[in-house]
Amino acid sequence: MIIKPNIIEAVNSLVSAKQRSILALIGIVVGIGSVIAMVSVGSIVQKEALRQFMEMGTDVITISEEFSADNSKKNKKLNIQTAMAIPGHCPSIRVASPYASTYAQFKFKGKKDNIPALGVTPSFLTINKLNIDSGRFIHELDRHMFYCVIGQKVADKLAAQGVYDPVGTRIFFKEKQMTIIGKIREAPMGGMRPYEINEGIMLPLSTLQRLDREAAIRNIIARSRDNAARDQIESEVNAYLSQQNLNGMKVRTAEELIAQMQKQMKLFTLLLGTIGSISLVVGGIGVMNVMLVSVAERTKEIGIRRALGAREGDILFQFLVESVLLCIVGGFMGIAIGVGASWIISYYAKWQFAVSYNSIGLGVAVAVAVGVFFGIYPARQAARLSPILALRSD
Amino acid sequence: MIQLENIHKSFQMGPVTVEVLKGASLTIGQGQLMAIVGQSGCGKSTLMNIIGLLDQPTSGTYTLNGKAVAAMNDKDLSEIRNRQIGFVFQQFNLLTKLTALQNVALPLVYRGVGEKERHQAARAVLEKVGMLEREHHRPTELSGGQQQRVAIARALVGNPAIILADEPTGALDTRVGQEIMDLFIRLNREEGITIFVITHDMAIARQCSSFVRMHDGVIHDH
Numbered sequence: 001m002i003i004k005p006n007i008i009e010a011v012n013s014l015v016s017a018k019q020r021s022i023l024a025l026i027g028i029v030v031g032i033g034s035v036i037a038m039v040s041v042g043s044i045v046q047k048e049a050l051r052q053f054m055e056m057g058t059d060v061i062t063i064s065e066e067f068s069a070d071n072s073k074k075n076k077k078l079n080i081q082t083a084m085a086i087p088g089h090c091p092s093i094r095v096a097s098p099y100a101s102t103y104a105q106f107k108f109k110g111k112k113d114n115i116p117a118l119g120v121t122p123s124f125l126t127i128n129k130l131n132i133d134s135g136r137f138i139h140e141l142d143r144h145m146f147y148c149v150i151g152q153k154v155a156d157k158l159a160a161q162g163v164y165d166p167v168g169t170r171i172f173f174k175e176k177q178m179t180i181i182g183k184i185r186e187a188p189m190g191g192m193r194p195y196e197i198n199e200g201i202m203l204p205l206s207t208l209q210r211l212d213r214e215a216a217i218r219n220i221i222a223r224s225r226d227n228a229a230r231d232q233i234e235s236e237v238n239a240y241l242s243q244q245n246l247n248g249m250k251v252r253t254a255e256e257l258i259a260q261m262q263k264q265m266k267l268f269t270l271l272l273g274t275i276g277s278i279s280l281v282v283g284g285i286g287v288m289n290v291m292l293v294s295v296a297e298r299t300k301e302i303g304i305r306r307a308l309g310a311r312e313g314d315i316l317f318q319f320l321v322e323s324v325l326l327c328i329v330g331g332f333m334g335i336a337i338g339v340g341a342s343w344i345i346s347y348y349a350k351w352q353f354a355v356s357y358n359s360i361g362l363g364v365a366v367a368v369a370v371g372v373f374f375g376i377y378p379a380r381q382a383a384r385l386s387p388i389l390a391l392r393s394d
Numbered sequence: 395m396i397q398l399e400n401i402h403k404s405f406q407m408g409p410v411t412v413e414v415l416k417g418a419s420l421t422i423g424q425g426q427l428m429a430i431v432g433q434s435g436c437g438k439s440t441l442m443n444i445i446g447l448l449d450q451p452t453s454g455t456y457t458l459n460g461k462a463v464a465a466m467n468d469k470d471l472s473e474i475r476n477r478q479i480g481f482v483f484q485q486f487n488l489l490t491k492l493t494a495l496q497n498v499a500l501p502l503v504y505r506g507v508g509e510k511e512r513h514q515a516a517r518a519v520l521e522k523v524g525m526l527e528r529e530h531h532r533p534t535e536l537s538g539g540q541q542q543r544v545a546i547a548r549a550l551v552g553n554p555a556i557i558l559a560d561e562p563t564g565a566l567d568t569r570v571g572q573e574i575m576d577l578f579i580r581l582n583r584e585e586g587i588t589i590f591v592i593t594h595d596m597a598i599a600r601q602c603s604s605f606v607r608m609h610d611g612v613i614h615d616h
Contacts, residue, residue, distance in 0.1 A: 005503045012491055304487045307448060308548070309476020309504040312468050388448040391487070 002314060003321075010322035013294065014329075021326060024290040027283025028330030028370065029337060032363050035276030036338025039359040041345050042269035048351040049261055052188055056129060058254045059227055060192050061093070063220040063237060066248045078217045080205060082244050084121070086220065090236035092228035097124040100208055100215040101196055106154070107172035109161055115154060116200035117173060119208025119215060127221050128193055135167035135182030138204050146178040148201040152186035173201065174211050192221065192254065230255055280366065283330070284374035291323045291378035302382055303391030316383035323375025324368055331367025335360050395555060395588065396422040396445060401454035403440055414440045415451070416611035422556065422590055427582040429591040429599035432608035438592045439560060441608070445590070446479055446558050447471045459555065476504050480549025484561035486541040488533040488548070494520065495529040498547045505552070519547040523577060539570035546577060556588040557581075563598060575601055 014021045053060075063086075065078070083098035100119040105112055124130075125137045137149055150158075150166060158166045166180045178201075186198050196202075208215055224233055234251045241249050295302070302315055310318075339355055346353040403415040414437040422428055432438045443449040444456065447463065456463040458474065466474070480501075481487075488497045498516035499509075507515070520526045523543040533541050542562060549557050559578070563571030575598060581587045582603070591602060599605040607614045 002503055002506060004509070016491065300487075301489055304489060305500070305504075306472070307446070307475060307481050307487075308501040309472050309552075311472040311504070314472075314504055388443050391448065 002317070006318050006321040007325065009318060010325045013298075013322055014326055017290075017294065020290050020293065024283075024286045024326060025330040025333065027286040028280070028327050028367065029283075029333045031276060031280035031283040031370075032331050032334025032367055033337035033341065034279055035273060035366060036335050036359050036363045037341040037345070038272030038276055038338075039269060039362060040339060040342040040356040042265060042272060043356045043359070044342060044346050044351050044354060045268075046262065046265040047354060049265075050258065051352065053254055053258055055188060056192060056254070057223070058258075059094075059224045060127075060254045061222045061224055061233060062192050062252045063096075063222065063241075064250055064252065065216075065218040066250050078220075078246055078249075080121075080217065082246070083217055083220050086222065086237065086240060089240040090233070092224055092233045092236050094223050094225040095123050095127060096220050096222035097121050097127050098205065098217045098220045099124060099194065100205060100217045100219075101194070102174075102208060102212040102215040104174040104212070105172075106201070107175075108158060108163075108169075111157075111161060113157065115173075116196040117148075117208060118194060118196045118200065118202045119205035120202050121205055124202070124221070127223055128187070128197065130187055130197065131185040133183040133185045134165065135180070137182055137184075138202065142181075142204045143206045144210060145204060146176055146207060147181045148173065148178045148203050149182040149184055150180055150201050151184050151196070151198045153199050154201055155183050173203075176211060178203070192252075192257065194219070194221075224253070280370055284327075284370045287323055287326055287370065288374040288378060290326070291319060291375055292381070294322065295319060295378050295382040298382075299385060299390050299393040302385055303387055303389070303393065306385075306387035307391055312383040315385075316379045319379035319382045320372065320375050323379070324371030327367040327371030327375075328364065331363050334367070335363040338363065395424045395459060396420070396590075397455075397457040398441075398445070399455045399457075401441070401444060401451045401456065403437070403444065403449070403452050414611055415444075415454075417454070418608070418611060418613045420606065420613050422588065424555075425582070425586045425588055427578065427589045427591070427603045429593055429602040429605035430608055430613070431593055431596060431599040431605055433594055436608045437611040438608050441613075442558055442560050442590075442592050446481060447475050472504070476501055477552055478555040480552065480554040480557040482542070482545050482549050482557060482559035482562045484564040486533070486538070486545045486565070488541055488545060490533050493530050493532055494525060494536070494544045494547075497533070497544055498551050501548065501552045515551055516547070519550045520544070522550065522581075523547045537570075538566050539573060542566060542570075542574050543577065546574070546581075550581070550587070556590060559589060559591045561592055561594070563593070563595070571598070 078098065080098060083096060086096040087093045098121065101116060103114060103116050106115045120138060122138055122140055138147065155166055158169065163169050166183055169180045170177055171180060184197060187193060189195055189198065230253045233253065237251050305315065343353050398418060398420045401415050401418045402413065404411050404413040418441055430438050440449065444451050458478070495513060495516050498520055499512040502512040502515060517526060517529065520529055523546050525540060525543045525547060528536060528540060536544065563574050566574065578589050578591065579601060582589050591598065593599055
């Protein structure tokens with residue numbers, strides 16, 4: 001294999017046909033760029049999701065009512081007492097916090113907005129690993145009181161209306177006056193944390209149920225004891241709930257959700273990779289076209305080289321090096337663009353950016369593969385030219 | 395050294411088969427400066443392509459240094475072209491993107507010779523043809539005679555057994571053509587290089603140590 005002279009030759013040839021090379025590159029750059037962006041965004045999202053779970057802890061469990069129209073009528077509703085008694089009846093559960101949610105009008109100084117609200121118990125704070133920015137969280141003694149704890153978004157709204165220290169401020173929620181007793185620091189979303197924490201307000205569960213009779217306890221967030229096994233948690237919880245004549249509740253552990261999420265991400269990555277591959281095929285055809293033109297233009301040169309002793313294999317290799325080189329140049333540009341794009345996406349989505357070295361390796365490998373695959377046909381055509389016919393051509 | 399016996403070559407031109415070589419026989423001995431003269435279309439170029447292993451005869455035997463050529467594959471043929479044959483063409487056929495030095499060194503690339511040695515060997519033959527001071531010029535920056543000298547250097551660089559020159563003076567004016575012929579004569583006398591010249595010009599043929607005539611696909615000793 002004559003590598004160095006062929007590489008020099010290929011560089012010269014590509015440079016001398018600059019415009020054509022650049023046009024052919026665009027397809028490859030876009031193709032590899034999108035594959036890299038997709039694969040690396042995929043892995044960033046996956047890491048981000050896992051990071052959120054890690055931050056929440058892997059002992060989080062949710063017990064939720066399954067969405068099913070029929071069951072809601074027949075089944076007995078979960079009440080606070082039953083929910084609060086779960087840790088007592090299920091040894092694998094350390095602590096449990098039932099919550100209910102509603103969506104209603106929030107009013108402050110004549111400004112109205114619809115926001116979500118959660119009815120929670122005091123242990124909701126620690127189970128969700130939330131932090132108090134100012135004031136305090138809901139207490140046992142706040143039962144039925146019109147007190148609320150606000151999330152970041154509501155705090156921002158109040159700040160826009162000139163209230164920078166919201167604790168003690170009175171607001172209206174669902175036409176009832178409430179006093180803000182605390183503010184929660186913005187918590188990262190994901191994992192099993194209810195989204196309403198940052199978006200809305202939190203009230204004592206009993207207060208919320210007084211405000212909205214329809215707001216049933218549909219979810220319990222809990223933590224297991226000593227990383228109890230999933231099966232054990234599930235059987236204990238189900239046994240207790242069916243003893244209470246409660247059916248149609250689904251237990252989910254963090255472990256299960258992570259596995260499910262990973263499976264989804266894999267599918268997502270695969271799908272995006274496929275889309276990228278299609279653009280690569282289009283780019284590859286562009287490269288093949290350029291190479292065919294290059295072979296046609298250099299027929300005479302091929303004849304001369306053959307007369308000077310180049311074997312078929314030497315000619316094949318020469319053109320293959322050229323197309324692979326073209327694709328590798330495109331590949332590196334594509335990697336740069338893909339990594340850049342995923343940086344921009346993660347910057348705006350506020351994900352932790354990480355360069356996925358696998359995706360860079362993949363980019364180079366794909367570039368070489370495209371170069372070989374789409375270069376082999378033109379290169380074979382060049383190699384198989386009859387020396388005498390090639391030499392005679394103009 | 396080169397032995398052609400009863401060589402036939404025909405081409406298929408659509409439905410018609412044209413026989414260009416009709417039983418040509420020829421022997422070229424070591425150290426000869428031999429010419430073959432004939433009018434255009436008599437088949438001398440076809441003969442040279444066969445001798446140069448760029449084309450295969452339809453029938454007949456070609457023996458090169460005691461070896462029958464017919465049984466060889468592409469790899470063998472390429473190797474012989476590379477090591478035993480040096481071509482000089484009417485239109486020089488230098489690669490325009492390469493400098494004189496790179497053009498001359500090109501046959502050695504296919505032998506896997508390293509760049510330093512390639513350039514050393516190329517400089518040595520460029521000096522022989524008086525073109526060393528132009529080593530970094532590209533073909534377009536050289537006159538026809540200079541290009542042909544570079545082409546001769548390229549043919550010489552691999553120490554071939556024979557140089558095949560197809561109308562080497564055909565694209566040059568008489569004076570420059572004579573310089574090229576003088577170069578051939580000198581290389582043949584001083585270095586003992588075997589040279590086979592194809593020409594339609596009797597003035598060229600007469601300067602060679604021997605010549606044969608070709609007419610209508612057959613070679614006649616004169």
